[in-house]
Amino acid sequence: MTDTEEPIRHPDSDDRLVIEPGCSRCPALVESRTRISWGTGPRDASVLVVGEAPGAGDPDAETWKGGNHTGCAYTSRHSGRRVRRLMRELGYGDDCFFTNAAKCHPEGNRDPTDAELSNCRGHLETELGIVDPAVVVTTGKHATATLLAFEEIEQDGFLDSVCEPIECPTLGVTCLPILHPSYREVWLSRLGLSAEEYRERIAVHLP
Template sequence: MPASDPDIDAESDSATTDDPAYPSDRNVLEPDCARCPALTENRECISWGTGDLDADVVVVGEAPGHGNPDADPWQGGNWTGKAYTSRHSGRRIRQIVEGIGYGDDAYYTNAVKCFPADPDDPTTNREPTPEERANCRTHLLTELEEVDPAVVLATGKHATKTVLAAEDRTLEGFIDSVLEPVWCEQLDVWLVPILHPSYQDVWIGRLGYDPEEYLEAIGETLDEHCGSGVGG
């Protein structure tokens, strides 16, 4: 979830018009977690990870958005308690992952599990604070340990920075990092940054892809690194 994520209508999705599979369960790590007072006060639900605990790919977002309680069923993790179940971003990233053949081999989560409400507008997200990221990082590390994926697919700049922070590394130039795999020695996993689904229509062309080529590039990158160790 990027800061000030626009409320873009899912009907504009370019990946496919078919709905992806909707998750039926979630991986609850700490019921009623209250590590972050501001997040605890403003959330509806903790947005826990969903998917196969034996998955080769873990898809990581930044944090759930406010969501839409009237959507059916894509209300968003803030209302469903399940990561990446929003009408736009959740549905789109799941379409992408299914479309490249990893729909049954992916686990979805966020670096921060609760909706970070903007104090001036509680229906709009703000960027999580460094303390909130740090408080929640152990949840993400637990998920990565439990799933033990081959690849972390980080959606957007903020998710990529958070994963790198677990490696004590920083990010310089997100756009240049897209689809450039990075071996994370401490996490024992490949990190593959991709565009956040809310912004991909804007940036795909600037990266030199059309939508179909972009999806093919994601699929080829995952195929190359799933099951491979350091060095490919």
């Protein structure tokens, strides 16, 4: 961050959209989580960002401890700030709702199981119904697969879908897959895209 760049705003805990307090649908996640990481942002946002699941986080961090400790999606020092900064650069810093496909941290940062994602899909559906976004930005293949499951669409190679909008008539939204923030630089080089070109490809499909 440069000296003149405005810091990324950390969401307030009171801003969380709590769907099911104390949710216990997934016993393994109940054991591994510290807090449930609920979505945050305007309830009338035109863009909703869906990640995979909160990471372990860092309870000793000054502010950006991660959703597993803050209870707010996309609040880790790395992925959380990176995605929030990207959306701000695209002009959606104050018009974006952030959430995860799985609301609880899986032990060892493993991928959520299909059953866990299925258990949490109802929470995501509720969020979509409340926020009613025009576009859902999915970060990575697992988040994308979770959204497309509502439409019974199966992916055939995630990279081919990056920055390519997918209409979801059942949900009434457009799905826009983007790269997972943790691996963005690696895959951008393989896709032959600069960071600016990548942002432009995303921006053209936002409302």
